[in-house]
Amino acid sequence: MVSTGFLASVQNYLSEQPKLSLALTLVGGLVVAKFILKTLLVFAEIFVLPGTSLKKYGAKKGAWAVVTGASDGIGKEFSLQLAEQGFNIVLVARNAAKLNEVKDEILNNKRSSAQVDVKVHVIDFSTDDLTEYSKLGAAVQNLDVGILVNNVGRSHAMPVDFIDLDAEEMEGILKVNINANLRVTKSVLPTLLKRKNGLIINVGSFSGSTPCAMLQTYSASKQFLSSWSDALAQELKPKGIDVQLLNTYFVVSKLSKIRRPSLFIPTPHPYVKSVLSKLGVPAGAKWTGRPSTTTPYWSHAIMDWAMNNVLRSKPLEMAFNLSTQKDFRRRALRKQERERKGI
Ligand SMILES: NC(=O)c1ccc[n+]([C@@H]2O[C@H](COP(=O)([O-])OP(=O)(O)OC[C@H]3O[C@@H](n4cnc5c(N)ncnc54)[C@H](OP(=O)(O)O)[C@@H]3O)[C@@H](O)[C@H]2O)c1
Known part of the structure; x- marks a missing residue:
């Protein structure tokens, strides 16, 4: 003192x-x-500045958006909202029945006046089968693709120390969160480059900027996505393609296992609405050396601002992450026990 x-x-x-x-x-x-x-300036970005118009990428002009992980959660919502904005949609995921339900929902969407076309493309990314990616490339090569949303992602079944992580789960996370993003982009990019103005959205996570023990493999896969997005953005900018990494905190979904929304945890609908209305608005990320990152949802952006400008302590953030994951694990084990006993 x-x-x-x-x-x-x-x-x-x-x-x-x-x-x-x-x-x-x-x-x-x-x-x-x-x-x-x-x-x-950061608060003006969060609450006032509008994003780039979707018209830039071909909305209502017959362009297509390719969305991976489109059968549920955030990816399903991207598909619905991009269709409402006038994009034809290629829905990509592993479950044909669920994808066809999303297709019907888009075609019968009463909120939307846009006349759009929808294609379903089934891939299970965990098989890591290169011929499946060639088929995706062939399926999109004659479409006018304006947007690619690399949304598909897989997390741990429950928080777990690396030593106890199941080998299949570890490989699955790498195949879905890393390989699928690279390979889908490699398959779709030639088509995207043809129109000379396009957008790639990569769905990242707060756990990619602050290491997260007990979700170490998921967290590191999102850190990979962050570095790759920055490099890709620099390469593609002169070719007219914008690349954006979404810095996402929790969203209600099957993956997060969170069912009730709150101030900091939106449902996919307002989350995706904020993404599409804030395209290209960094919400503070550029000030802290993350050139292609954006944090579009307002409460996530305030949290990101506080972490990077007030708290400024990775050890504290990591301690918070660890205690959150320990709590999640305790609850997941209790739920497992209740299910085992049939309660
Ligand atoms: N929710 C969050 O709190 C949160 C936070 C930060 C980042 N994110 C990121 O947001 C993205 C979307 O997550 P979400 O919360 O919307 O998850 P979700 O509701 O579980 O949806 C994931 C989507 O990916 C598909 N998918 C999963 N594994 C697949 C595979 N092997 N092959 C093909 N498709 C597969 C799922 O298909 P099925 O319908 O067949 O399962 C579903 O369409 C992920 O990249 C995630 O890391 C989410």
């Missing part, structure tokens, strides 16, 4: 050195002014 005697002697010294005192006040003032200005 700094003693009051020490503070008093510093004050005395400064009062005898008016120039030094003025310089320190100016530096302090500049630091505070910079913080306030930065905060105002």
Whole structure:
């Protein structure tokens, strides 16, 4: 603790050195002014600035959006909302019946006046079968693809220490979260490049920016996506393709196992609405050295701002992540026990 005697002697010294005192006040003032200005800009990005119009990528002009993991959660919502905005949709996931239900929902959507076409493409990404990716490339090569949403993702069945992680689960996460993103992009990119203005959205996670123990493999796969997105964005910018990594905190879904929305945990509908209305708006990420990252949902963006500008401590964030995952594991084990007993 700094003693009051020490503070008093510093004050005395400064009062005898008016120039030094003025310089320190100016530096302090500049630091505070910079913080306030930065905060105002970030909050303007979060609440005021509109995103790039979807028209840039071909909305209502016959362009297609390819969405992976389109049968549920965030991917299903991307498919519905992009169709409402006038994109034809290629729905990609592993379950043909669920994908056909989404197709029917899009074609019978009363909220939408747009006349769109929908194609279903079935792939199980966990098979890691290269011929399946060639088939996807062939299926889209003659379409005018304006948007690719790399949404598919798989997490751990429950938080677990790496030593106890099931080998199949580990391989599955890598195949779905890393290989599928790279290979789908490789299959669709030639088509996307033809139109010279397109968009690739990669669905990332907060756990990709702060390592998350007990979800270590999922968390690292999202960190991979973050680095890859930044590099890809730089390569593709001169070719007219925008690449965006979505920094996503929890969203109600099968993957998160969260059923009830709250202030910080939206359902997929408002989440995707915020993504599509804030395209290209970084919401503070650029200030903290993440060039292709955006945090479109307002409460997630405020949390990201607080983590990077107020808290600024990875060890504290990691401690918070670990205690959250320990809690999730306890609850998952209790649920498993209840199910075992048939309660
Ligand atoms: N929800 C969150 O809190 C949260 C937070 C941060 C990031 N994210 C990211 O958001 C993305 C979407 O997650 P979500 O929460 O919407 O998950 P979700 O509701 O579980 O949906 C995942 C989608 O991916 C499909 N899928 C899963 N494994 C597949 C495979 N092997 N082959 C083909 N398709 C497969 C699923 O198909 P089925 O219908 O057949 O299962 C479903 O369509 C993921 O990348 C996730 O990491 C989510």
